[in-house]
Amino acid sequence: MAIPFYFVALLILAAEFVNGWTDAPNAIATVVATKALKPRAAVVLAVTGNMLGAFYGRAVAQTIGTEIVRPEAINLVTLGAALLGIVVWATAASWFGVPTSESHALLAGLAGAGLATAGPAALLLSGWKKVFLGLVISVLFGAVGGFGLVWMLKLLSMGWPPAKKDRIFNLLQIVAAGGMAFSHGSNDGQKFIGLFTLTLVLAGVLPVFQVQPWV
Incomplete structure (x- = not known):
């Protein structure tokens, strides 16, 4: 395999590392802040959930x-250039405290490469279509579902x-x-699995796109 393949594979690992560094803690921030879990136990929960989700x-x-x-x-x-942009942008945004999404950066990078x-x-x-549908549904469902759930829990816990x-x-x-944590692994984790499988196809390692268990 040529050097570009190893370079792209390394960039995928770097992008996944940055994604875990910036996004994965979101799942456990609340339980740590409210002391529902100690930090170490919360990290174990996040790691376990993300790993299981990636296999789902x-x-x-x-x-x-x-x-x-x-x-x-x-x-x-071109794929390597897109990934390098993701890593640099996500790292810089995190350094300066700018909220960002590696998922959006990944999609934009793929689109730019194409x-x-x-x-x-x-x-x-x-x-x-799936991307934009997911954005709309997640925002609407999150807002309406969150409001409804809080309202219901307030009623149920009244007097406790x-x-x-x-x-x-x-x-x-x-x-x-x-x-x-599980949903993060099943979504963000799989995105980079798909990207690595695409890299294997472009490098000629796989004849067709088919996610392998070892990926």
Whole structure:
């Protein structure tokens, strides 16, 4: 395998590291701040949830690897440039305290790589529909669901003694943190799995895009 392959693989690992460094702690920030869990236990919860989530299905990896840009429209050089941009941008944003998303950077990087190599024809509408649909649904569901859940919990806990509230809500926070860590792994983790599989295809290691268990 040529040097570009190893360089791109290293950049994928770097991008995944930055993603875990900046995004993964979001799942456990609340349980640590409220002392529902000690920091070390919270980190174990985040690691476990993310690892399990990454093995949950392959749909996101498939979308990233085959439905955002045409694989034949990009190469290892342009993909490496896109990944380098992700790593530099995410690191700089974190350093200056600017909220950012590696998922958005990843999609923008793939789109830029495709546009630079083959123009607008490189972009696949089917995958971008999923991206925009996911953005709309997540915002609406998060806002409406969050409001409704808080309202319901207020009604249910009305009249509970403080000790009971602390015990139950601490437990619910831990469950929610575990769920967030799992969903982060099943989404963000799979994105980079899909990207690495795409790299294997571009390098000629795999004949077709098919996520391997060892990836």
